[in-house]
Amino acid sequence: MSIEDPRADGLAALAGLIADRTRAACLLALLDGRAWTAGELARHAGVAPSTLSEHLHRLVAGGLLAEERQGRHRYVRLAGPRVAQLVEDLAAQVPAAEARRPPRGLREASAGAALARGRTCYDHLAGRLGIVVTDALTERGLLRQDTGFALTDAGLEWFGAAGIPLGAAGRRPLARACLDWTERRPHLAGAAGAALCRRALEAGWCVRVGSGRAVRITPVGERVMSDLLGIPSGALR
Structure with missing residues (x-):
């Protein structure tokens, strides 16, 4: 009888958060260490603000992003150095030919x-x-x-x-x-x-x-x- 590792569900959920092109683009952009507005990230990712809002909600709920509000503006940043390290390490595994497309x-x-x-x-x-x-x-x-x-x-x-x-x-x-x-x-x-x-x-x-x-x-x-x-x-x- 096999005993499933209790971390399996959590790991699958974490991988699912990153396994989306729009969310991956946001995480890579936020590697600059600064806080971005939702509008800035939407333009960067090439999606509508309403579409990005749902993606940001999932990333914040999943603990990958932290949210800040100043007046009417909503800012997000990476939740901390451990998240940045995770994104950096994963991005470094992208094949060189793909990372350096024309x-x-x-x-x-x-x-x-x-x-x-x-x-x-x-x-x-x-x-x-x-x-x-x-x-x-x-x-x-x-x-x-x-x-x-x-x-x-x-x-x-x-x-x-x-x-x-x-x-x-x-x-x-x-x-x-x-x-x-x-x-x-x-x-x-x-x-x-x-x-x-x-x-x-x-x-x-x-x-x-x-x-x-x-x-x-x-x-x-x-x-x-x-x-x-x-x-x-x-x-x-």
């Missing part, structure tokens, strides 16, 4: 190139920018990748000296590998990745490109990354 027009090609150069992956840096920074941290002995992602003692000191507070230890791992879907290599995530990204945006080392996830390094950021990690400016563009 762009439909110049605008989409330009947007795709910008995302590949640098973007936020929920709350940390990704794309070529994220990989270059991760490699520099590793090469300088600040981050270890051989036994799983972990900051070294020198790495902990480096974050403090660079004015990037890591905060108190919590349930979230300090450093975590996140497989980059454009580079097909891991970049730095976790609390340390989030702290570095937050500092980069607040200090103007990086700026957002348009209203999406793409970011680019600034001249100030190039100088800072050269001083802190010895990264040549051309490697970050």
Whole structure:
């Protein structure tokens, strides 16, 4: 007599929430770490607001999204880092050929190139920018990748000296590998990745490109990354 795993129903329900193109598009868009209005997500997904409303209701009820209201506006965001990690990990399993289908027009090609150069992956840096920074941290002995992602003692000191507070230890791992879907290599995530990204945006080392996830390094950021990690400016563009 077989005994069914009690998690089976929950896993099936979770998979069903994600297994819809419109809901998947919303989850991927929200990987920029910001709150979006229902109207913004409807336009992004290419569906009517009334259609999107039902999808958002299911995602909120399923615990994947959190809802906020300010006056007449309704905002949604990913429910937290664990949801972002789930979406990131699933998206990274999309075959490379499918993830890199030919762009439909110049605008989409330009947007795709910008995302590949640098973007936020929920709350940390990704794309070529994220990989270059991760490699520099590793090469300088600040981050270890051989036994799983972990900051070294020198790495902990480096974050403090660079004015990037890591905060108190919590349930979230300090450093975590996140497989980059454009580079097909891991970049730095976790609390340390989030702290570095937050500092980069607040200090103007990086700026957002348009209203999406793409970011680019600034001249100030190039100088800072050269001083802190010895990264040549051309490697970050």
